[in-house]
Amino acid sequence: MLNWVLLPRLLVFLLLTHTFGQAQRMTQDALLMQYIERRIMLLEDRLEKCNQDMNKYVREFRDFRKEITVRLDGLNIYKTEFKNEVEVMGSRIERIEKDIDYLEAQQPTQPCVEVDEKLIEEQIQQAEEKKKAKLRMVSDCDLLLTGIKSLKIVKKAGDMQGSWIKDPARDFHKIYFLSGTSGNVLIEFAGIRSFTENTGRQAAKRVVLPFAWRGTGHVAFNGFLYYHRNDTLNQIVKVDIRNGTVKDRMLLQGAGHTPVYQLSPYTFIDMAVDEQGLWAIHAEPDDGGGTIVITKIDHSSLAVEHSWHTSCSSKGAEAAFMICGTLYVVYNTHHGSRSHVQCIYDVADIVTSTDLPVLYFPKRYGRHSMIHYNHRERQLYAWDEGYQTIYKLLTKKKLESRPTF
Numbered sequence: 001m002l003n004w005v006l007l008p009r010l011l012v013f014l015l016l017t018h019t020f021g022q023a024q025r026m027t028q029d030a031l032l033m034q035y036i037e038r039r040i041m042l043l044e045d046r047l048e049k050c051n052q053d054m055n056k057y058v059r060e061f062r063d064f065r066k067e068i069t070v071r072l073d074g075l076n077i078y079k080t081e082f083k084n085e086v087e088v089m090g091s092r093i094e095r096i097e098k099d100i101d102y103l104e105a106q107q108p109t110q111p112c113v114e115v116d117e118k119l120i121e122e123q124i125q126q127a128e129e130k131k132k133a134k135l136r137m138v139s140d141c142d143l144l145l146t147g148i149k150s151l152k153i154v155k156k157a158g159d160m161q162g163s164w165i166k167d168p169a170r171d172f173h174k175i176y177f178l179s180g181t182s183g184n185v186l187i188e189f190a191g192i193r194s195f196t197e198n199t200g201r202q203a204a205k206r207v208v209l210p211f212a213w214r215g216t217g218h219v220a221f222n223g224f225l226y227y228h229r230n231d232t233l234n235q236i237v238k239v240d241i242r243n244g245t246v247k248d249r250m251l252l253q254g255a256g257h258t259p260v261y262q263l264s265p266y267t268f269i270d271m272a273v274d275e276q277g278l279w280a281i282h283a284e285p286d287d288g289g290g291t292i293v294i295t296k297i298d299h300s301s302l303a304v305e306h307s308w309h310t311s312c313s314s315k316g317a318e319a320a321f322m323i324c325g326t327l328y329v330v331y332n333t334h335h336g337s338r339s340h341v342q343c344i345y346d347v348a349d350i351v352t353s354t355d356l357p358v359l360y361f362p363k364r365y366g367r368h369s370m371i372h373y374n375h376r377e378r379q380l381y382a383w384d385e386g387y388q389t390i391y392k393l394l395t396k397k398k399l400e401s402r403p404t405f
Helices: 002-106 117-138 192-197
Strands: 143-156 162-165 175-179 182-189 205-214 219-221 224-228 235-240 245-251 270-274 277-283 291-297 304-313 317-323 326-331 340-346 368-374 379-384 387-397
Touching: 002 245, 143 192, 143 317, 143 326, 162 368, 162 379, 175 192, 182 192, 205 224, 205 235, 205 245, 219 270, 224 270, 270 317, 270 368, 277 317, 291 317, 291 326, 304 317, 304 326, 304 340
Parallel strands: 317 368
Antiparallel strands: 143 387, 162 175, 175 182, 182 205, 219 224, 224 235, 235 245, 270 277, 277 291, 291 304, 317 326, 326 340, 368 379, 379 387
């Protein structure tokens, strides 16, 4: 009788034990599934990050490949330029060797003798005097600037700095327009009328130069454009304007270290043309005093004929020009004021700055980025803060400035 009473209790106990075990197993399974899901999510996050990193590395590799390709193209260009320069240098060396052979044939080698230093200085001084005298005799020009008569604003075009020039020796009606302090496109106009009436430059001729220019000191002479090549210290390039090809090039020793004019810091070599030919105006380094140097250059061979260290300072200067072998330096202020010629240097030593008063330009307050003399027209072509201007001049004979006794 007792067994029948305990049997239901035993069955209930077994049922509860079985149910609790199933619930415990279900809880463990749920926790295991949650754990597995979390691990899978972590793996997915890591795979996504790996995919992002892989895409990033692919992009960086592509960018690196593009950069390497561009640099290789640049190296090929430099290789070609270097090869051309080596060929030009080789031809010049051959020319020098021929000249040396010719001189040795004309003049036999002198025996070595001791020479007094004073005698050497006297000989150098005599040679300088002969050179100056020769330069004085070669040119029959003795004009001296005494005043700037009037100002004509022709047009406003291009950037704030630039250069517009004419060739006094060939195609002298044409105007060459070079906007900005660096570029490689020269705009050619048929004449002053075409230049003033043309606004969109559709009728103008575009000449693509082989190298970009630096600064605003370019000149046109006898069908060629002479300018300071950009990204070089002191290389002057001679380019045929008709077809845009390089005719010759040279390195102007001592130039390019400092701007020739303090108020025009973008110009390191300023080319000029006057009655005596082609000139280069540059400056000594600042530690040398910052004075202006002028160098006479043979326009045909680009050989240096002679250099003169002037007494004119580049500090406060904005531009300069040559007339009959005389340098006229134009000064201004940092804020832009009335330009004036305050220092001159005559390579023939006929006149000095003390012989003339300060010459003021007509009243227009600004700053010139270039002033070039056209000896065919006896006018100054200037670029004044985006305005293309022409100045008419007053001149007299140089010898008239000397007092007579």
